[in-house]
Amino acid sequence: MIAKSDVLEFLDNLPKGVAKLIVTSPPYNMGKAYERRVGFEEYLRWQEEVAKGCVAALHPRGSLCWEVGNYVHKGEVFPLDIPFYEIFKKQRLKLRNRIVWHFGHGLHAKRRLSGRYETILWFTKGDDYTFNLDPVRVRQKYPGKRYYKGPNKDKPSGNRRGGNPSDFLTTVEQDWEREIWDIPNVKANHPEKTIHPSQFPVELVQRLILALTNPRDTVLDPFVGVGTSLIAAVISERKGIGVDKEKRYTDLAYSRVIKAMKGRLSIRPLGRPIYEPRGTERVSRVPPEWKEERERS
Numbered sequence: 001m002i003a004k005s006d007v008l009e010f011l012d013n014l015p016k017g018v019a020k021l022i023v024t025s026p027p028y029n030m031g032k033a034y035e036r037r038v039g040f041e042e043y044l045r046w047q048e049e050v051a052k053g054c055v056a057a058l059h060p061r062g063s064l065c066w067e068v069g070n071y072v073h074k075g076e077v078f079p080l081d082i083p084f085y086e087i088f089k090k091q092r093l094k095l096r097n098r099i100v101w102h103f104g105h106g107l108h109a110k111r112r113l114s115g116r117y118e119t120i121l122w123f124t125k126g127d128d129y130t131f132n133l134d135p136v137r138v139r140q141k142y143p144g145k146r147y148y149k150g151p152n153k154d155k156p157s158g159n160r161r162g163g164n165p166s167d168f169l170t171t172v173e174q175d176w177e178r179e180i181w182d183i184p185n186v187k188a189n190h191p192e193k194t195i196h197p198s199q200f201p202v203e204l205v206q207r208l209i210l211a212l213t214n215p216r217d218t219v220l221d222p223f224v225g226v227g228t229s230l231i232a233a234v235i236s237e238r239k240g241i242g243v244d245k246e247k248r249y250t251d252l253a254y255s256r257v258i259k260a261m262k263g264r265l266s267i268r269p270l271g272r273p274i275y276e277p278r279g280t281e282r283v284s285r286v287p288p289e290w291k292e293e294r295e296r297s
Contacts, residue, residue, distance in 0.1 A: 001240070001241045001242070002224065002227065002230065002242050002243075002244075002250050002253050002254050002257065003241075003242070003243045003244075003250070004243075004244065004245065004246075004247050004250040005243050005245065006245055007050055007053070007222050007223065007243055007244075007245065008049055008050065008053060010222070010243040011050070011053030011054065011056070011057060011222060011243075012053060014053075014056075014057045014220075014241075015057075016056055016057065017057070017058065017059045017060060017062075018057050018059070018218055018220070018241070019057050019058055019059060019062060019218050019219065019220035019241065020059045020061070020062045020063075020130065020212070020213045020214070020217035020218055020219070021062060021063050021064075021065070021208065021209060021212050021213045021217065021218075021219045021220070022054050022057065022058055022062070022063075022064045022065070022219075022220045022221070022222070023064075023065040023067070023205055023208055023209070023219060023220075023221060023229050024065075024066065024067065024221045024222050024223045024224075024229065025066075025067040025068065025200055025223065025225075026047060026050070026066070026068065026222075026223050027223065028068065028069060028070070028071050028080060029043040029071055040071065040073065040078065043071075044083055044087070047084070047087060048087050048090070050222060051087050051088055051090075051091055052091065053222070054220075054222060055088075055091040055092075055093065055125070057220060058125050059125070060125055060126060060128075061125070061126070061128055061129050061130055062124070062125055062129065062130070062212075063096075063122060063123065063124050063125075063129055063130070063208075063212040063213075064088070064093060064122075064123045064124075064125075065120050065121070065122050065123075065208050065212070066081075066084055066088070066120065066121045066123070067101070067118060067119070067120045067200065067204075068080035068081050068084060068118060068119060068121070069118040069119075075111060075112070077112070079119075081098065081119045081121055084121060085121060088121070088123050093123035093124065093125060094123060094124050094125075094126070094127070095121060095122070095123055096122045096123065096124055096129075097120075097122045098119055098120075098121055098122075099119065099120040099121075099122060100117050100118075100119055101117060101118050101119070101120060101204065102117040103117065103118075120208070122208075122212075129212075130212055130213060130214060130217075131211060131212060132210065132211055132212070132213075132214070133211065135210035135211060200228055201228070202228055202231055202232050202235075202267050203232075205228055205229045205232035206232040206235070206236055209229075209232050209233055209236050209238055210236055213236075213238055215236075215237040215238065216237065216238065216239065217238050217239070218238065218239045218240070218241060219232075219233040219238050219239070219240045219241070220240075220241045220242070221240070221241070221242040221243075222242075222243055223243075223244060224242025224243055224244045224249075224250070224253055225244055225249050225253065226249050226252045226253050226256060227242060227252070227253025227254070227256045227257050229242065230242050230253065230257050231256060231257055231260045231265065231267070234257060234260050234261055235260055235267075240257070
């Protein structure tokens with residue numbers, strides 16, 4: 001479901017606990033085309049209201065992933081993950097990881113170092129939450145390494161299903177051997193690029209969806225933009241709910257989701273495939289509830 005609406009009104013009308021995962025990148029209050037810049041304290045008060053609505057919509061075993069960068073005012077940098085940590089702690093969420101997403105391209109600063117990373121705050125509602133490591137495992141650094149002494153001598157020392165990815169996501173090109181995720185940001189000639197000025201890549205959201213939800217679970221994006229999170233949900237056999245106040249974005253999001261359901265959307269190939277143990281199948285089917293919509297379009 002994609003809605004053109006005010007985010008607070010939309011969240012007020014959602015069923016309680018409907019979303020297994022809430023994932024988004026909110027406006028940074030930078031005065032971009034889709035936002036009106038306000039005082040920083042006013043911005044944070046608004047985001048605190050959004051947070052309350054999100055927590056109400058979050059499933060008891062659900063996760064919330066808030067992807068943010070920096071707010072910059074008169075050359076001074078305000079890292080947004082710091083106030084957002086406090087906002088969500090007030091809602092009694094528990095931080096599980098602070099994931100660093102490093103990318104290679106962006107605006108060049110003249111009087112400070114150029115920013116090349118953002119952060120994802122992964123919170124859960126409680127201690128009993130969905131976490132699936134296998135779908136996001138990466139290659140072991142030394143896949144053939146074995147114990148050289150002790151009771152397990154000569155046996156493999158690493159998990160045969162792959163390694164646990166770290167909380168540092170980078171974009172080193174063609175680096176297939178290190179335990180890193182190759183996820184370029186959406187700029188210039190990126191095949192996923194649209195009219196949206198702050199679009200994040202499908203792969204970034206897809207890995208969170210695979211790890212923190214199960215097939216047929218619902219993913220909610222309260223600032224859906226052009227639908228990246230819903231596309232990641234669809235190709236991962238999940239359901240999606242998104243809202244945005246800009247009709248030009250929700251219209252584009254709808255068309256992109258339909259194309260994704262039909263397998264016709266241009267998505268950048270994964271920089272490095274998600275590790276898949278022998279005998280497993282990559283989930284890429286469309287949820288049954290969406291088939292009728294796909295056939296009508």
